[in-house]
Amino acid sequence: MNNIITLNQCSTRADRSKNLAQSAVSKGGHMITLREARENVRGSTKDAAVAAGITERTLKKWEIDCGRADLFAIHRLCAFYGISMSHVFPGKEVELLAARREVSILEKKVVEVDDIIAHLKQMGCDTTELESFVEEIRKSREAETKNAPSVGAPETFNQSHL
Template sequence: MSNTVTLNQNSTRADRSKYLAQVAVSKSRSMISLREARENVRCSIKEAAEAAGITERTLKKWEIDCGRADPFAIGRLCKYYGISMSHIHAGKEEDLLTARREASTMEKKTIRVEDIVTLFKHMGRDTTELENFLEEIRGSWEAETKNAPATGIAKAFVQSHM
């Protein structure tokens, strides 16, 4: 992710929340926020608060940031929701949502070979060998596509890459 957070002994509670969210998302753990858990079972804040033995106001605060939530009440909520406590993100909901957005953006990005060559040149590296290799690949691809029948998939492939 682009804004990766690392922890040390001077890390704030906010840094820990962001870190936990990034780790959960990067390791493909199915972490959800308290609000998402409640919405998944389609119950109101009032119903969930009563099940956990807390006030609605407290539950609203915990749904925004459950980093300071009472673990016993969270356990009661999870039991009521029918999920494990290990699936609840122990931090700010916004950090979890941000980490998901960043991971989603990273999955959508593609890296062009030309961009890598440009980057290496900018770093002062010799890219001659890489450029020769890429030219060989382009040459063999062009030879194969010229000899292939220009129908169906081959035609669509040639048109999309020209």
């Protein structure tokens, strides 16, 4: 997964949403979608829409993609859900879910490599080079994650209107 966000004026909204999702997930951030926030409080779309002063139809659209959502209404939704705006993913729900799946797959592969190394050791093989290689990859991944630019919710919502 590429953690470097290189966006410019020619970048599409889809590119921005995908890169925001990758960045949010790669940093171990705990961003959630508006739908997840509503479901966490077991709220109905009708109650949430009333609390935000919007229609149910608008809320359903924002739950799919809140990149163009009204900040004041999002703030009211977050108050209703009892969360901070910085926890709401400001893009497409499918992009965040895809980024989570990708990270999950990568983590599973790391576990599999550790299992392979353990089996090779049990068989009496020298795994020094393999362990060094895996450690280099992990350090590289940590460096990419550490150096990825920070994405704050209010600024991100404003960027989506470009």
